Amino acid sequence: MEQFFQQLVNGLMLGSTYAVVALGFGLVFSVMRVVNLAHPEIFMVGAYVAFMVITGLNVNTQGLAVIGGVGLFLLVLLAGMAVTGMLGLLVERLVVRPTRGTYLLIPFIATAGVSIFLQNGAQRIFGPDPVRIPSIIPAHTFNLGGVRVTSMQVTTLLTALAIMIALRYYVRHTRWGRATRAVAEKPDVAAACGVNINLVSQLTVSIASLMAGAAGVTLGLLYTSAAPFMGLLFGLKSFVCMLVAGNRHIEAIMAVGLILGIVEALVTGYVSSNLRDAVAFGLLLVVLFFRPHGLFGSYEI
């Protein structure tokens, strides 16, 4: 029973990060009708920013008190989000905006190009092997009734939750969030109501990108490494989450991300870790067979 809860908790940590990346995918797709294939690489850039900031600051991370550790984490997180947010703006201006609204395939291919560019760039600059990211949160393992959780795992979960709550608030209760929902549904009508579509496009892609960046920072710190191709598998699974959940409700994407993390953890714990990656794709096949528009429905394309 203890094993079950342990895996459940592990799965929640991982799942929350899948959810954050999947939300970024879903946001850009439902609002701009564009699949941003560079999204997982933006996630990867976040991890490398964490690497650069921490090694660049050359802080003696061993002697850090909790306050120092958390403060440093927030600094790294903000740096990661700032860089990836700006990267998102660049991608939007140069790649998404000129290609959106045409065939779905064109922005798909164009952003694939950006993805390859970023992967090769990372390889060239940092080398093909993973780089080690020193941990900055003082290591501490909490014991909650037999379930062991590390401080970095807690940080990962809290960051993901904070992001999801912030996103939901933005979408549901702010003027621009409302405009974003309107553009997702009927861009022409929204434009005629006074909404600057280009601005919404920029906002959406940069928000999605800084979310991916935050996920990259936390995952990089969690696994203490960054690698040029770390976005590939992670991104693919997050993409699957988006497809399975449908793009109508962001809560659906959050839920599916968490579920995927949990199921993967349970499979790893109870069956075999080799089957872990198969879970996501198996799930996709099953769901799309019965509900091609995703579990919770999608907007028409």
Added chain:
Amino acid sequence: MSVLLQVSGLEVTYGPVRAVHRLDLEVHTGEIRAILGANGAGKSSTIKAIMGLVKPRGGKVVFEGQETHRLPPHKVNRLGIAWVPEGRQIFSTLTVYENLLMGAFGERHGQEVQERLEELMQLFPILKQRREQLGGSLSGGEQQMLAVGRALMSRPRLLLMDEPSLGLAPKVVQFLFDLVRQIRDRGISILMAEQNARQALRVSDYAYLLEVGQIRGGGSAREMEASEEVRRVYLGG
């Protein structure tokens, strides 16, 4: 009465298809003008070109002395033109309240927006009732009211209406056209594209006949109603 909107030599093409050709029309302040024509005549294309949703191949659109045909739709809206699209097109995943707020998106002052909202709720009590309901759950007639209300939220000086009576029950159509007159009485000019010539002529001051993308004729509503040809083609004898 001064000229509020002037369209000259409008050309709208979709690839090889010429939807609107050499179109001239005007709307004067305080007027209701109608564009009458069958399906596919080019009415929607004309309306969309004025709103900036479609870039015309040629010609000019001048609103209150300013050229607008090269402006994006959100700028056209900010200048004082609002659009009631064909088929209502309300935001079905937004509540009635949120739909109305979207109409006033260009207005940043919260107080001002709330005042307009109050006014509109008085004009459409049914919307007040359904405030928190999702737009998609409203009936056709209610959605049309919401679409009109949403457009009015931006306090436009010109309202563009694309086939407002389409798909609505006769009683609702009646109510709608009475509403259109009320809107005009509040100082808002209206350009309406309509297939329902009878109702449109009832409320309009002036009407244009559009066939295959070109204006075939125009005149005051009374002249149109009296014309043999119009009666035969548009009013069913």
